[in-house]
Amino acid sequence: MIKMKKIVASILSLMLLQSGIVLAKPVKKEGNGMTRADICKKNYETLFKSKWDPGVGNDPEMMEMLQKYIFGEVFVTGNLDMKTREMITVTSLSVQQALPQLEGHLNGALNAGASPLELREAIYLCAPFIGFPKTLNALGVLNKVLASRNIPTPLAKAGTVNENERFVKGSEIQTPLYGDEIAREMEGLPDNLGADAARFLTEFCFGDIYTRGVLDTKTRELLAVCILTTTGNMDVLKSHISGAMKAGNSPETIASAIIQCMPYVGFPNALEALRTLKNVMGEDKVTVDFKQPFKLGEVNPYSKYFTGTTYLNMLCQKDDVWNSSIGNVTFEKGARTNWHKHSGGQILLVTAGEGRYQEKGKEIRILKPGDVVKIPPNVEHWHGAAPDSTFAHISIETNIPNNATTWLEPVSNKEYK
Numbered sequence: 209m210i211k212m213k214k215i216v217a218s219i220l221s222l223m224l225l226q227s228g229i230v231l232a233k234p235v236k237k238e239g240n241g242m243t244r245a246d247i248c249k250k251n252y253e254t255l256f257k258s259k260w261d262p263g264v265g266n267d268p269e270m271m272e273m274l275q276k277y278i279f280g281e282v283f284v285t286g287n288l289d290m291k292t293r294e295m296i297t298v299t300s301l302s303v304q305q306a307l308p309q310l311e312g313h314l315n316g317a318l319n320a321g322a323s324p325l326e327l328r329e330a331i332y333l334c335a336p337f338i339g340f341p342k343t344l345n346a347l348g349v350l351n352k353v354l355a356s357r358n359i360p361t362p363l364a365k366a367g368t369v370n371e372n373e374r375f376v377k378g379s380e381i382q383t384p385l386y387g388d389e390i391a392r393e394m395e396g397l398p399d400n401l402g403a404d405a406a407r408f409l410t411e412f413c414f415g416d417i418y419t420r421g422v423l424d425t426k427t428r429e430l431l432a433v434c435i436l437t438t439t440g441n442m443d444v445l446k447s448h449i450s451g452a453m454k455a456g457n458s459p460e461t462i463a464s465a466i467i468q469c470m471p472y473v474g475f476p477n478a479l480e481a482l483r484t485l486k487n488v489m490g491e492d493k494v495t496v497d498f499k500q501p502f503k504l505g506e507v508n509p510y511s512k513y514f515t516g517t518t519y520l521n522m523l524c525q526k527d528d529v530w531n532s533s534i535g536n537v538t539f540e541k542g543a544r545t546n547w548h549k550h551s552g553g554q555i556l557l558v559t560a561g562e563g564r565y566q567e568k569g570k571e572i573r574i575l576k577p578g579d580v581v582k583i584p585p586n587v588e589h590w591h592g593a594a595p596d597s598t599f600a601h602i603s604i605e606t607n608i609p610n611n612a613t614t615w616l617e618p619v620s621n622k623e624y625k
C-alpha cells in the first residue's frame with residue numbers, strides 16, 4: 209500500500225514537471241538559522257527596551273501569536289528600516305484610535321530613532337484625512353509620552369507658510385503630483401461650492417500641512433498611503449499611490465509599507481491596497497513605456513507653471529560651447545503649460561503622442577510627431593498634451609543667453625480642448 213502511494217506520488221510529480229506546473233511553496237526568510245521567535249525577541253527588545261516574555265499577561269497565547277507575526281516576520285519583510293516601520297505603525301494606530309497601542313509604539317518609535325518632531329508631523333498629517341478630533345486624541349497620547357520622557361511641550365513650531373501664500377505654496381506641491389483632478393471633479397456643484405471645497409484641500413492639506421518642515425513630501429506621501437490603507441478609501445489610495453511614486457517612493461517601498469500595516473489593519477484592507485498598487489503600476493507603465501525616443505527624466509521642476517503632471521529631461525544645458533538649451537518635455541494626458549512667452553523665442557520638435565499648441569487670439573493647433581512649431585519672441589502661447597493622449601516634444605530655447613520666459617495664468621478648462 210505504501211509502495212503504491214509512493215509510485216502514484218512519483219508519477220504525479222513527473223506529470224507536474226512535464227506540464228510545467230510548479231506548486232507554490234511559502235518562502236521562509238529566517239537568515240542565519242534564526243527562528244521567528246529569535247527575530248521577534250531581538251526586535252521586541254530593541255523597540256520596547258524590555259525583555260521579551262511571551263508567557264505573561266491575561267492572554268499570553270494571543271500576545272505570542274501577534275508578537276511572533278509582527279516582530280518576527282513582518283519586521284523582516286520588505287525594504288524599510290525600523291524607524292520607518294514604527295512611524296508607519298504610529299500613523300496607522302492614530303487613524304484607528306487604538307490609543308493604548310499608540311502609546312506603546314510612540315515609545316517604540318522614539319527608541320528606534322524617530323524624533324519627537326517627526327512623530328508630531330506623522331500625526332499632524334492625519335488631520336486632512338481623518339479630521340481634527342481623532343488627530344487631537346492621538347496628539348494627546350504623544351504629549352503624554354513626551355512628558356513621561358521629560359521632553360518639554362509644545363514642541364517647536366514647524367509651519368513654513370504665511371496667511372497669503374497657503375494656496376500658492378500648496379499648489380506647488382499638489383499640482384505636480386495630482387494635477388487639477390480635484391478642482392475638475394468639484395465643478396458643477398450648487399453656487400460653485402465645489403470650488404471652495406477644492407480650495408480648502410489645496411490650502412489646508414497641501415498648504416498648511418505638506419509645506420511644514422521636518423518631513424519631506426516623499427515621506428509624507430508614503431505615510432498617506434498607510435493612512436488610506438488603514439481607512440480603506442481605495443479610490444483615494446489609488447491617487448496617493450501614484451502621488452507617492454511621483455514623489456520618489458519605489459513600488460517596493462510602497463508594498464513594504466502596506467505590508468507593515470497588515471497586522472494592524474487586517475488582511476482585507478492590506479490585500480486590497482496591494483491590489484490597488486498593482487493596478488497603478490500597470491497604468492503607470494503606459495506612461496513609462498510611452499514610445500518616445502528620449503528618456504522621460506524627472507517630474508518637471510517647473511511644475512508650478514504647468515497644469516497636470518509633466519516630466520523634464522534636459523538634453524543640453526545652457527553652456528558656453530554650444531550656446532543652446534534643449535530639453536525633452538513629456539506631458540501626461542490633459543497636462544499643459546500655463547500661458548507664457550519667451551523673449552528669445554522657442555522651437556518645438558514633436559516626438560510622440562498628440563498635443564496642442566495655441567497662440568493668443570488664434571485657433572488651437574493639433575500636433576503630431578514630426579511637427580515643428582516655431583514660436584517667435586514675445587508671442588503669448590501655451591503647449592501641452594491632448595486631453596486623451598500622452599505627448600512629448602523637444603524644446604529648443606533660441607537666441608540665448610538673453611532668452612527669458614515670462615509665466616502667466618494657467619490655461620483654463622474652457623480654453624483647453
Ligand code: MN
Nearest residue numbers: 548550554591
Ligand atoms: Mn513655450
